[in-house]
Amino acid sequence: MDLGDEDVFLTQNKFSQAFENEELVEYGFFSHHESLDFLNLSEEETTVEKKDTDVSNHSSKPETDSTSNCSEANGPEYRHKLPVTAEEISNLIVSAIPQSTRGHYKWGYNVFSNWQNERRARPVSDNLPIPVEAITQSITEMEPCIRDTALQYFLAEVKKTDGNDYPSASLYQLFVALQGQIRLSDPSVNLLTQPTYVKCRKVLDSVMKKRSAEGLGAASRRRAEPISSLEENILWERAVIGSDNPPKLLDTMVYLNGIHFALRGGKEHRNLRLNKNPQITGPYIDSELHKRYILYKEDISKTNSGGIKDKKYTPKTVKAYENVEYPGRCIVTLFEKYKRLCPKDEVDAFYFKPLVNYTTDQWFCKVPVGHNILQKTVKRLCTAVGLEGKRTNHSLRASTATRLYQAGVEEQLICETTGHRSNAVRSYKRTANFQQNESSEILYGKKQKTTTCTETKLQSEEEKTSHDTSHQVVNIESVRRESVAEPTTLSFTFNIKL
Missing domain, CATH: 1.10.443.10 (Intergrase catalytic core)
Incomplete structure (x- = not known):
């Protein structure tokens, strides 16, 4: 391999040429000295096949001179970004979760923390049935059995800031928000499926059914109204x-x-x-x-x-x-x-x-x-x-x-x-x-269901097809009658080449 003194950067063209000349089958497993020798490549012009569009696009970009890349005054110009810090990596991990979702997690965590604070302010006799860790530790740091117990009491006691009960849908969202907050530190936790948390799930199910029976089910949720x-x-x-x-x-x-x-x-x-x-x-x-x-x-x-x-x-x-x-x-x-x-x-x-x-x-x-x-x-x-x-x-x-x-x-x-x-x-x-009124009319037996635009289109196509078919049937019948009245002789000629 012809080595140059000033070439210290490995480009796509140089790698392809060196790979062909030296038959480097085991690319990626060079020793330290071999890798240094490999980087000192000569500036040979190499050709790239046009069918390889990715390589062609890359090689079509003008290669900067090695002396400009490795200037004594300015130092080398790097291809990739500046090294990131650990804090920046942490921010990238956090940003993988949408901001609104993280806000939802925080809401559930704050409600649970508020319940813990209120529990600690109550008389000691009120807290005897539950472990101390259930009202003193963060829910993200609790042992699974302690967390399950804490959630049982929390779901049965939690109320809104105005003193009213949460609707069943909101209660479920609280539960899911707490799971999301826990999974930020321990992704293996799943409150909805793991057997460890079966009791708190049963409490949630029971309270949700009770709220629905009281008129605080999913129907009580206020939705945005459409604009007609x-x-x-x-x-x-x-x-x-x-x-x-x-x-x-x-x-x-x-x-x-x-x-x-x-x-x-x-x-x-x-x-x-x-x-x-x-x-x-x-x-x-x-x-x-x-x-x-x-x-x-x-x-x-x-x-x-x-x-x-x-x-x-x-x-x-x-x-x-x-x-x-x-x-x-x-x-x-x-x-x-x-x-x-x-x-x-x-x-x-x-x-x-x-x-x-x-x-x-x-x-x-x-x-x-x-x-x-x-x-x-x-x-x-x-x-x-x-x-x-x-x-x-x-x-x-x-x-x-x-x-x-x-x-x-x-x-x-x-x-x-x-x-x-x-x-x-x-x-x-x-x-x-008008749709609800139409349903009532149908139940009264007064009118049939109005066809949709798709059904109307299909119906018109079927009518057109049946109309054309009826004419075809009439023509066929007339032909049959004519064939019975006046028999005809059919002759066939076959041209066979052997």
């Missing part, structure tokens, strides 16, 4: 949403993005990007429908964080077509206008703060709108027109599922729009009054 089409018309007609000024256009984009792409809360809105690796692109033209549309490609969400567990899932992709009937309410047109009036800098944001003194070609500044402001947008809009009930940004997602459901769209197609992986989408679909 009529209520949306009110928002447009009263000019609460529109495009005639920067704040109104900003609110309108939040509303339309939430409706058409079924986004959650304020976090998914905040994670959108307008210019830098945007999730929403377009407009494009559908060659079949001859209509314009914008395309939303999900990168991360609540059910798809992009980690190891989500590798097998395909991110949702949703098309939002133009509104030809009402161009002023068209998401494609408004998206074009909004993007044109926003700053062109590559900022990790989609929504930007409106300018007070705006111009005809610049309505927004470079400052992104915060998560909290985005999260309160829908509530503020609905309050402005007097819409009652619980209205949040989650109402937009519920509206998406509800409108599609009430229109008779199949559940699979609804899930493709909302991104649900299971039947959890059913909790977002709200049954309308």
Whole structure:
């Protein structure tokens, strides 16, 4: 091997050439001296086959001169990042769990700690039945048997800050939150399956059944109400949403993005990007429908964080077509206008703060709108027109599922729009009054079930097929009658080549 004096860095080309020349079959098992000799390679130009795209792309990048890489004044230029600290590694491990989930864990831990403090403040006679460790140690440090006992008493005694009992669903969430907090320090613990914790699970099951019997079951949970089409018309007609000024256009984009792409809360809105690796692109033209549309490609969400567990899932992709009937309410047109009036800098944001003194070609500044402001947008809009009930940004997602459901769209197609992986989408679909009335009419025997849009399409296709088939049957029968009246002779000729 021809050695050079100045080549001290191993590149892709040099490795490939050296591997071929020296037939280094056992790559990766060099001795100390062999590895030093191997690094002192000559600067030979090597060719890379075009079919190896990865190597070709790498080798096409200009190689810097070895003297510039190893300058006496500046030192070597390293390929990888600066060495990280142990604290930075710890932060990466912590950030693997979503912030909202960690907050949920902390909530359960704080409630349990508050119960322990109150228990210690009570007379000694009240604490005789339970071990001292159950009210003095942290739940993350308890022995399994002590933890099981502590959870039994905690689940039977815990109350809300106002003195009322927790609903059954909240009690279960407390239990799950405590498990999450424990698993941060000991991942092997599973309160829901391990035999050690069977007694506390039975206490939880019993208390949940009791709360449900008292009217504090899952039905008592208050959910975000969807926004109907009529209520949306009110928002447009009263000019609460529109495009005639920067704040109104900003609110309108939040509303339309939430409706058409079924986004959650304020976090998914905040994670959108307008210019830098945007999730929403377009407009494009559908060659079949001859209509314009914008395309939303999900990168991360609540059910798809992009980690190891989500590798097998395909991110949702949703098309939002133009509104030809009402161009002023068209998401494609408004998206074009909004993007044109926003700053062109590559900022990790989609929504930007409106300018007070705006111009005809610049309505927004470079400052992104915060998560909290985005999260309160829908509530503020609905309050402005007097819409009652619980209205949040989650109402937009519920509206998406509800409108599609009430229109008779199949559940699979609804899930493709909302991104649900299971039947959890059913909790977002709200049954309308006309649907409940229809059920009553059917039970009275007054009317039949109204066919869905899919069933109607299939029915029309069946009718068309049966109509065509009936004509075919008539023709066949006439042919049969003719064949009986006037017999014909058929002759066949076969050409066989041997």
